[in-house]
Amino acid sequence: MRRAADEAPVESRRAFLRASVLAGGGLLLEVSLPGALRAASQNAGENAARSAAALNAYVQIAGDGIVTITAKNPEIGQGIKTMLPMLIAEELDVDWANVRIEQALSNPALYGRQFAGGSRATPMHWEPMRRVGAAGRQMLVTAAAQTWAVPASECATQSGTVIHTPTKRTLGYGALAAKAAALPAPDLDRVALKDPKDFKIIGKSHAGVDSPLVVTGKPLFGIDVAVPGMLYAVFVKSPVFGGTVSRANVDAIKTLPGIRDAFVVRGGQVFDGLTDGVAIVATNWWLANKARDKLEVVWDEGATAAQSSDGFAKRALELSAQAPTLKVLHDGNVDAALAGSAKVLEAAYQYPFIAHATLEPQNCTAHVKDGKVEIWAPTQNPDPGRKIVAKALGIDEANITIHLIRCGGGFGRRLMNDYMAEAAWISKQVGAPVKLLWNREDDIQHDFYRPAGFHFFKAGLDAHGKVTAFRDHFVTFGDGDKFANSAALSAEEFPARFVPNVELGASLMPLGIPTGPLRAPRSNALGFVFQSFIDEMAHAAGKDPLQFRLDLLGERRVFDGPTGPLGPEPGFDSGRMIDVLALVREKAGWGRRPVPAGTGMGVAFYYSHLGYFAEVVQATVAQGRLTVDKVWVVGDVGSQIINPTGAENQVQGAALDGIGEALGQAITLTNGRVAQGNFNDFLLLRMNQAPPVEVHFLVSNHAPTGLGEPALPPVVPALCNAIFAATGVRIRTLPIDPKLLS
Amino acid sequence: MHYSIRVNDTARQVDAEPDMPLLWVLRDLLDLKGTKFGCGKSFCGACTVHLNGAPTRSCVTPISAVGSAAITTIEGIVASPTGRAVQQAWLDVDVVQCGYCQAGQIMSASALLAKTPKPTDADIDQAMAGNICRCATYLRIRKAIKQAAGVSTADSRDKTL
Numbered sequence: 001m002r003r004a005a006d007e008a009p010v011e012s013r014r015a016f017l018r019a020s021v022l023a024g025g026g027l028l029l030e031v032s033l034p035g036a037l038r039a040a041s042q043n044a045g046e047n048a049a050r051s052a053a054a055l056n057a058y059v060q061i062a063g064d065g066i067v068t069i070t071a072k073n074p075e076i077g078q079g080i081k082t083m084l085p086m087l088i089a090e091e092l093d094v095d096w097a098n099v100r101i102e103q104a105l106s107n108p109a110l111y112g113r114q115f116a117g118g119s120r121a122t123p124m125h126w127e128p129m130r131r132v133g134a135a136g137r138q139m140l141v142t143a144a145a146q147t148w149a150v151p152a153s154e155c156a157t158q159s160g161t162v163i164h165t166p167t168k169r170t171l172g173y174g175a176l177a178a179k180a181a182a183l184p185a186p187d188l189d190r191v192a193l194k195d196p197k198d199f200k201i202i203g204k205s206h207a208g209v210d211s212p213l214v215v216t217g218k219p220l221f222g223i224d225v226a227v228p229g230m231l232y233a234v235f236v237k238s239p240v241f242g243g244t245v246s247r248a249n250v251d252a253i254k255t256l257p258g259i260r261d262a263f264v265v266r267g268g269q270v271f272d273g274l275t276d277g278v279a280i281v282a283t284n285w286w287l288a289n290k291a292r293d294k295l296e297v298v299w300d301e302g303a304t305a306a307q308s309s310d311g312f313a314k315r316a317l318e319l320s321a322q323a324p325t326l327k328v329l330h331d332g333n334v335d336a337a338l339a340g341s342a343k344v345l346e347a348a349y350q351y352p353f354i355a356h357a358t359l360e361p362q363n364c365t366a367h368v369k370d371g372k373v374e375i376w377a378p379t380q381n382p383d384p385g386r387k388i389v390a391k392a393l394g395i396d397e398a399n400i401t402i403h404l405i406r407c408g409g410g411f412g413r414r415l416m417n418d419y420m421a422e423a424a425w426i427s428k429q430v431g432a433p434v435k436l437l438w439n440r441e442d443d444i445q446h447d448f449y450r451p452a453g454f455h456f457f458k459a460g461l462d463a464h465g466k467v468t469a470f471r472d473h474f475v476t477f478g479d480g481d482k483f484a485n486s487a488a489l490s491a492e493e494f495p496a497r498f499v500p501n502v503e504l505g506a507s508l509m510p511l512g513i514p515t516g517p518l519r520a521p522r523s524n525a526l527g528f529v530f531q532s533f534i535d536e537m538a539h540a541a542g543k544d545p546l547q548f549r550l551d552l553l554g555e556r557r558v559f560d561g562p563t564g565p566l567g568p569e570p571g572f573d574s575g576r577m578i579d580v581l582a583l584v585r586e587k588a589g590w591g592r593r594p595v596p597a598g599t600g601m602g603v604a605f606y607y608s609h610l611g612y613f614a615e616v617v618q619a620t621v622a623q624g625r626l627t628v629d630k631v632w633v634v635g636d637v638g639s640q641i642i643n644p645t646g647a648e649n650q651v652q653g654a655a656l657d658g659i660g661e662a663l664g665q666a667i668t669l670t671n672g673r674v675a676q677g678n679f680n681d682f683l684l685l686r687m688n689q690a691p692p693v694e695v696h697f698l699v700s701n702h703a704p705t706g707l708g709e710p711a712l713p714p715v716v717p718a719l720c721n722a723i724f725a726a727t728g729v730r731i732r733t734l735p736i737d738p739k740l741l742s
Numbered sequence: 743m744h745y746s747i748r749v750n751d752t753a754r755q756v757d758a759e760p761d762m763p764l765l766w767v768l769r770d771l772l773d774l775k776g777t778k779f780g781c782g783k784s785f786c787g788a789c790t791v792h793l794n795g796a797p798t799r800s801c802v803t804p805i806s807a808v809g810s811a812a813i814t815t816i817e818g819i820v821a822s823p824t825g826r827a828v829q830q831a832w833l834d835v836d837v838v839q840c841g842y843c844q845a846g847q848i849m850s851a852s853a854l855l856a857k858t859p860k861p862t863d864a865d866i867d868q869a870m871a872g873n874i875c876r877c878a879t880y881l882r883i884r885k886a887i888k889q890a891a892g893v894s895t896a897d898s899r900d901k902t903l
Binding site: 219221224437656684685 | 770776779782817820834836838839840842868870872877878879880897899901902
């Protein structure tokens with residue numbers, strides 16, 4: 001049950017705080033928390049670096065009492081720019097109205113890793129950020145106590161003011177800031193944290209700090225960046241992944257109106273970097289994009305032109321008849337158990353590649369000048385971007401400045417930084433600042449896709465309907481015995497460890513297109529297949545599907561966990577899952593609320609990103625038309641929902657995102673090319689398809705964990721299981737084929 | 743070609759090719775960046791503006807087709823009481839996640855309320871189905887529209903309550 005010993009040792013959690021005087025007499029707190037995080041969780045991108053990191057947070061208290069907190073991580077819509085400062089402000093004990101938030105530059109030396117991914121911000125920052133605030137508060141109290149010549153123990157704080165309780169004297173933080181800045185910084189490990197019952201900011205809803213700018217149309221996003229003298233660019237890449245430019249009519253393109261330059265770029269074969277293409281640079285973006293109508297490129301398409309989704313499906317079927325080439329888990333004796341089973345089930349499941357389709361297409365603005373590069377990038381993960389720009393341009397990383405610009409969606413796409421290398425290269429070539437913007441077709445056809453997958457299941461039930469054997473032969477993609485990015489299967493995949501005889505094996509097919517993490521990577525697909533097949537077992541056993549899952553979970557147990565970014569992570573706690581299942585049964589009226597013919601309820605649960613989620617979907621199929629009536633979500637992400645409005649928004653969005661994936665999303669590959677190109681053939685969920693989503697959090701006695709992802713995986717199988725309950729049709733292939741329902 | 747257009751109650755002069763979409767005239771020639779590019783083919787609604795009050799996808803509206811129509815963008819919607827109410831409801835309901843689509847959503851919602859001050863859920867579905875929110879903040883958009891309209895924010899589609 002314990003992960004292999006390849007995990008790095010946990011660094012010291014000792015933290016350092018430095019205080020200094022701000023110009024104008026304020027207090028500046030600079031914090032280093034070496035080893036408080038070993039950044040880059042597996043989930044932030046399976047290939048992300050797992051290096052040691054130091055976290056820095058800056059807090060400035062000005063003479064007028066205004067507190068400025070630096071938001072270190074990229075904002076992709078998950079609300080982190082609001083939530084992380086709330087943690088500091090709470091323990092500092094200031095009014096939220098007096099807090100200003102500034103976005104940090106990308107600066108690993110100051111801030112450690114700055115990334116948005118893996119739902120990791122909450123578990124990584126919950127305690128360190130509060131300690132930063134508490135340390136500041138302690139210094140301000142000490143400064144006041146010294147001013148009054150009273151013991152600090154007689155002082156309290158409230159709303160940015162220190163109060164000497166016996167005499168009711170008060171001093172504002174602004175007036176104390178300069179004196180506090182001269183004090184020695186306290187040991188962060190020893191500062192006192194508030195009792196959660198005294199929280200004034202944490203646990204109360206706070207609207208997004210940038211929302212007033214959003215609703216008034218202020219320039220906020222990468223696409224809105226403007227630099228004096230800026231030109232606009234498109235970058236045309238091979239429609240077949242890995243293809244190179246044989247020749248292009250760039251001289252003809254240069255004669256078109258408004259075109260300032262057009263040239264062939266020679267890149268490498270690493271997709272998250274600079275690859276081959278044709279750059280067109282113009283005085284406005286529309287002219288650059290329009291010039292593509294006249295562009296003629298002869299591509300050397302390369303080997304991937306032989307790959308197609310149909311071919312993968314055929315090959316997967318062939319491979320399913322053979323033994324898996326990779327052993328993931330071998331518990332007990334599956335063959336013997338199957339032979340002794342009262343009932344044997346077999347089913348083949350599959351799901352397609354999916355694009356991220358952030359609504360803001362990939363873009364980046366870059367200015368290369370005098371050997372230095374300035375970059376304005378909507379990115380989830382700037383550090384690897386700096387490396388690929390340095391590599392592409394052959395310059396030192398120290399000469400690259402990256403501004404973190406609000407992202408119009410992330411979902412994992414912006415963990416990759418290919419657009420950054422392209423923008424920098426083009427700027428260098430034309431000798432001017434350049435805004436590179438992909439059009440929608442570029443974006444859908446040059447993604448790092450959620451990998452497709454094929455699962456061939458077999459299970460045995462005894463005469464009482466108990467699962468005796470479980471086998472999955474997973475056919476996916478990879479190179480040799482290495483899974484493609486975000487295509488892996490772990491030995492802990494439920495029901496492994498909960499069934500006596502289990503075999504999980506995999507066979508890998510070579511793949512020429514890049515894959516990568518999409519919101520709840522791996523889990524967004526594995527949740528569908530495993531929780532759907534478990535539903536098949538429940539029905540075969542003649543059991544209520546929710547009770548069947550509770551029976552499978554059995555006794556409450558806690559497994560050993562892996563070593564993660566915060567050190568040893570909690571392992572899977574079946575009791576927490578039992579509790580969310582029980583609560584969703586109650587909230588959805590499972591088994592108690594009569595539904596009309598053609599309507600059914602389905603349930604599923606999934607553990608990912610340290611969060612426990614159980615969800616029920618009610619769906620109706622009438623005249624062959626599917627309506628998702630409602631979703632109930634119960635989640636356990638620990639002892640505290642930090643920002644309830646943001647938390648509910650994330651969970652509702654994740655559940656609806658999953659429904660969108662199930663209903664309409666597939667990327668198909670034909671001769672190495674993506675067949676889809678825009679929102680007419682890659683379908684995102686729309687207003688009229690978005691059912692009510694009722695969200696409940698089960699508060700438990702565990703450290704808070706993140707919410708960007710874990711609500712997504714269960715909704716897909718819960719929907720498919722509801723369709724089965726409504727119609728008797730079992731959905732084994734995504735997206736859901738409406739023809740099956742007519 | 744030279745065009746005189748009226749944007750947010752201000753006369754603006756631009757030189758552009760006749761087929762240049764209004765979206766890019768606004769963003770790159772007039773520096774009004776609130777209107778967003780999402781698909782370029784009228785599938786997503788991120789580029790929604792008003793032409794004489796009617797919601798219009800500016801990414802497929804050539805400048806030559808605009809004529810003397812009054813153009814309203816997200817930067818100018820605050821001038822209408824309905825627009826202001828919608829913006830405020832968006833903040834009060836805390837609709838925004840990434841925020842990229844919200845200018846277009848607000849423009850479609852304002853146009854809906856100007857024509858249908860007390861919309862039903864079906865009205866909202868019809869008026870808003872052309873605006874994609876990739877973060878899927880649809881439930882809050884629905885609620886904010888009703889709040890701006892002063893009607894009950896209960897979801898009439900939910901038959902389980």
